[in-house]
Amino acid sequence: xxxxxxxxxxxxxxxxxxxxxxxxxxxxxxxxxTTSTINTIIQNFDDLERKEVVLAGRMMSRRIMGKxxxxxxxxxxxxxxxxxxxxxxxxxxxxTLYNEVFKKLLDIGDxxxxxxxxxxxxxxEKSVKVTELTVLSKALKPMPVVKVDADGKTHDAFSDPxxxxxxxxxxxxxxxEVKNTFIKRTKITNSIRQFFNDxxxxxxxxxxxxxxxxxxxxxxxxxxxxxLDMPLYLRIANELYLKRLIVGGFDAVYEFAKDFxxxxxxxxxxxxxxxxxxxxxxxxxxxxxxxTEQLLEKVAIDANxxxxxxxxxxxVSFKAPYARVPILEAxxxxxxxxxxxxxxxxxxxxxxxLGLEVDETMxxxxxIDELFGEKCEHHYIQPTFITDYPKEMSPLCKExxxxxxxxxxxxxxxxxxxLANAYSELNDPIDQLDRxxxxxxxxxxxxxxxxxxxxxxxxxxxxxxxxxxxxxxxIDRLVxxxxxxxxxxxxxxxxxxxxEKKTPQIELNDDEKKVLKMLEExxxxxxxxxxxxxxxxxxxxxxxxxxxxxxxxxxxTKTEEGLVVKFHK
Numbered sequence: 001x002x003x004x005x006x007x008x009x010x011x012x013x014x015x016x017x018x019x020x021x022x023x024x025x026x027x028x029x030x031x032x033x034t035t036s037t038i039n040t041i042i043q044n045f046d047d048l049e050r051k052e053v054v055l056a057g058r059m060m061s062r063r064i065m066g067k068x069x070x071x072x073x074x075x076x077x078x079x080x081x082x083x084x085x086x087x088x089x090x091x092x093x094x095x096t097l098y099n100e101v102f103k104k105l106l107d108i109g110d111x112x113x114x115x116x117x118x119x120x121x122x123x124x125e126k127s128v129k130v131t132e133l134t135v136l137s138k139a140l141k142p143m144p145v146v147k148v149d150a151d152g153k154t155h156d157a158f159s160d161p162x163x164x165x166x167x168x169x170x171x172x173x174x175x176x177e178v179k180n181t182f183i184k185r186t187k188i189t190n191s192i193r194q195f196f197n198d199x200x201x202x203x204x205x206x207x208x209x210x211x212x213x214x215x216x217x218x219x220x221x222x223x224x225x226x227x228l229d230m231p232l233y234l235r236i237a238n239e240l241y242l243k244r245l246i247v248g249g250f251d252a253v254y255e256f257a258k259d260f261x262x263x264x265x266x267x268x269x270x271x272x273x274x275x276x277x278x279x280x281x282x283x284x285x286x287x288x289x290x291x292t293e294q295l296l297e298k299v300a301i302d303a304n305x306x307x308x309x310x311x312x313x314x315x316v317s318f319k320a321p322y323a324r325v326p327i328l329e330a331x332x333x334x335x336x337x338x339x340x341x342x343x344x345x346x347x348x349x350x351x352x353x354l355g356l357e358v359d360e361t362m363x364x365x366x367x368i369d370e371l372f373g374e375k376c377e378h379h380y381i382q383p384t385f386i387t388d389y390p391k392e393m394s395p396l397c398k399e400x401x402x403x404x405x406x407x408x409x410x411x412x413x414x415x416x417x418x419l420a421n422a423y424s425e426l427n428d429p430i431d432q433l434d435r436x437x438x439x440x441x442x443x444x445x446x447x448x449x450x451x452x453x454x455x456x457x458x459x460x461x462x463x464x465x466x467x468x469x470x471x472x473x474x475i476d477r478l479v480x481x482x483x484x485x486x487x488x489x490x491x492x493x494x495x496x497x498x499x500e501k502k503t504p505q506i507e508l509n510d511d512e513k514k515v516l517k518m519l520e521e522x523x524x525x526x527x528x529x530x531x532x533x534x535x536x537x538x539x540x541x542x543x544x545x546x547x548x549x550x551x552x553x554x555x556x557t558k559t560e561e562g563l564v565v566k567f568h569k
Contacts, residue, residue, distance in 0.1 A: 008142045015105040016138050022096065022105075026138035032056055032113045039077035041118055045126050048118045053128060055080075056113040056136060058173065060143075064103055073114070073128075074173075081127040082114060089133050097133065109139035109173075146174050165489050166497055178490075184303050185479045185491060189256060191302035192276060192473075195295050201252040201278065206241035208234060208258065214454045215239030215396070217439075218261040221271075234260035239396065239470065240457045242279045243425060247465045254278040256475065267487045268417065271496050274475040283469040284424040285408045289385050292412060292420060292471060293320035296383070296478075303482045311415045311481050314381050322383040322412070327372055330386055334376040339368065341405075347371075361446035365392035380413035395435040395451055397423040414481060422471035429461035508551070511536060511544045516553060 005013070019026045035054040057075035067086035072079055086098040106112070115132040144158040157175075158164065164171040164178075172179050193203065211230070213220035215237030225232050238257040245253045256276050265271060280288075300307045300318040307319040325333075328340045337350055347367040351358045356370055368390055380386070388400060389409040397407035408424035426432050436458070439451040479491040489495040508516065511534075518530055531541050 006142075009140060012107055012138070012140050012142070015107065016140065019101065019105050019135065019138065022100065024101065024135055026135055028134075028136065032134065032136055034113070037077040038073065038075050038080040041080065041128070042078065042126055045118065045120075049120065051118055052115065052131075053118055054113070054115045055128065056111065058111050058139075059106065059108060061108065061145075062106075067098070069102070070127075073112070079176075081121070081125050082116065082130055083119075083121070083127050084130045084133065088129065088131050101135070102133065106135070107139060107142070108145060109141075109143035110135070111137035111139070144170065144174050161487075161489070162497070165495050166500060168493055181479075181483045181485065181491060182493065184483050188299055188303050188479055188482060189276075189475065191299045192295065195298055196252075196254050196278065199252070201254055201280070202250060204242070204245060204250075204253045204255050206235075206238045206245075206255060206257070210235050210241075212452045212454045212456075214452060214457065216259075216261075217395075217451055219263055221260050221262045236261050237275070237472070238277055239472070240454055242277055243465060243468065243470070244457065244460045246279050246281055246468050247460045247463055251282070252278070252280040265496065267489070268477065268480075270476070270488050270492060273488075275472050276475055277470065277472045279425070279468055279470040281466040281468050284467065285387075285410055285422055285469055288422045288469040288471050289322075289324070289410060290320075292422070292473075293322055293383075299478070300482060309482060310484050312484070312486060314415055316382060316415055316481070318383060322385055324385045324387055324410075325380075326388040327368070327386050328388070328390070330376045331368070331371050334379060335371065339371065361442075363392055363442050363445070364390060365394075369393060377413060377418070378416040381415055383419075384413045385410040386413055391435075392438070394423065395439050396426055396432075398426045398428075399431070417477060418474070419477055419481070420471055420473045422469065425465070425468040425470050427461060427465040427468065429458050432461055433458050509544075509547070511540055512547045512551075515544050516548060519548075519553075 016026055033054065034056050035052075036048070038055065038057065041048055041053060041055075055073060055075060057073040059071050060074045060079065061072040063070045069084045071082050071084065073082050074080075084098070084102060086095055089102075090096070090098050113134040113136050114128065114130045116128040116130040119127055119129050121127055146154060146157050158170060164175070172182075196203070209223075209225075209232045211232060213233035213236045215235075216239070218236040220236050221234040223232050223234070224230070235257070237259055238255055242253050242255060254276060256274060258272060259275050260272050262271065263269065280291075283291075296318045297307050297320050300309055307317055309316050309318060328338070332338050335350075335354060337354075339347060339350060342350070342364075344364050344367065347364055348358055348362070351367055351370060354371070354375065356374055358367060358370060362370070372386070387410045388403070388406045389397070389411075391397075391399065391405060391407050394407040394409045397409045400406035400408050410422050411418050412420040412422075426435070433453075436451065436453040440453055476488050476491055480486070480488060483491060485491055515530070515534055515536075518533060534541065534544075536544060
């Protein structure tokens with residue numbers, strides 16, 4: 001396969017070869033020991049001024065002024081100006097390192113190591129005066145050069161979302177705020193871990209490949225295990241395995257899980273996503289609401305220094321306590337219809353009357369979910385617990401202690417979106433099996449998101465699971481809220497993308513190249529003259545013109561005057 005290189009890529013490859021001819025390895029193997037970082041120097045400048053430091057990073061800009069130059073170096077911690085003087089880095093007569101290597105063979109984006117003295121320029125900029133320079137990695141592709149003018153306007157920004165998500169490595173290099181988003185993501189997960197670990201909860205790992213995809217209503221990804229000759233599923237949730245651990249005697253377990261759902265993609269959904277699930281024995285959903293308030297207030301403060309967060313146009317407060325609204329009451333408030341006690345057909349009629357798209361495969365649970373999702377959800381901007389879901393919507397949830405038609409469940413809504421889902425967990429094995437059977441009936445009606453029957457989980461419950469409360473929090477969505485990003489792709493290093501469209505590489509034979517060059521240079525295209533000049537036989541000439549036509553480089557048409565060739569430059 002041939003690779004088409006741009007002019008800049010060709011020049012960089014030539015520079016690479018010239019570096020090697022000078023005896024410089026552009027990709028050295030030995031360790032390069034640094035003594036500091038750019039951020040450390042900037043933060044502790046008074047202590048480090050006139051001290052020697054060793055740094056490594058990427059050259060992001062350069063200003064050559066004769067025998068002295070300025071450049072900008074970027075490492076993982078920040079950016080800093082460096083000053084390079086020819087006679088400082090070339091002590092003897094040989095000035096090749098400056099005149100050839102630095103000025104001609106290095107490019108923006110190359111990774112270098114420097115040793116030098118920390119100082120401040122006449123205009124007061126903190127800098128490093130370089131005394132030694134080492135080439136650490138030659139970049140063969142040109143960097144997007146983002147420029148900011150005196151008025152603060154950005155030019156040539158690397159801002160196209162598709163390019164940024166496909167080439168996240170470039171995005172991270174040139175857009176500093178993107179790196180800050182992912183640093184904050186780690187702060188958020190660390191804050192949650194600290195909160196749980198301080199309470200003595202145990203972080204665990206459960207299977208990603210599962211024989212039965214359970215714990216949620218979702219369409220799974222399916223694969224095949226060759227050695228066992230059986231289908232396996234990428235997990236849609238880790239709930240049932242974590243509850244098995246509660247059966248086994250752990251009082252509190254949690255897991256940061258990668259889950260997978262073979263469903264649609266949009267700005268808030270990716271087929272692979274991260275969920276934190278927690279299960280605590282001897283608790284109920286009322287306790288879980290209070291714990292969730294404490295957790296999210298702490299996480300918001302740890303991430304941003306405040307419980308007040310800007311999410312799009314909305315100012316959202318994660319300060320406890322949060323409002324609590326039963327789901328059927330929410331539907332009544334926002335539609336004017338009391339759906340409590342309605343059967344499936346009555347619910348379907350309400351949905352249709354309100355202009356919702358529903359079908360015969362949807363049971364009571366999905367119809368209520370559709371009503372709430374379309375007519376109510378977007379109203380809940382401030383954190384709000386939507387509680388007491390109908391039993392049909394919650395096959396793993398304990399029946400409500402005051403109303404057998406409902407369950408002890410809540411979903412936490414923030415900025416019009418679900419952030420968390422929690423239950424008083426169902427621990428009655430007979431009731432659980434009946435709920436699974438109801439899901440099977442939905443599956444037989446055509447609901448491809450209905451749950452499978454997991455008989456091993458039922459067996460685990462038969463050994464006895466203590467009263468337990470569990471919660472799942474969408475980590476990707478939480479990060480979106482706390483970093484004010486509207487798209488899930490912004491908070492995933494490598495979001496799922498459609499296959500990249502490749503520009504087909506055209507490979508021409510020698511005859512085609514020869515005739516193409518003649519076409520390019522011809523003032524007037526005369527087939528007969530070109531054929532004579534080519535020196536090709538009739539057969540080879542015809543084959544060559546057909547080849548150029550096939551590649552879209554020329555088009556031959558018949559006219560009254562004979563054959564006419566149109567050349568496509």
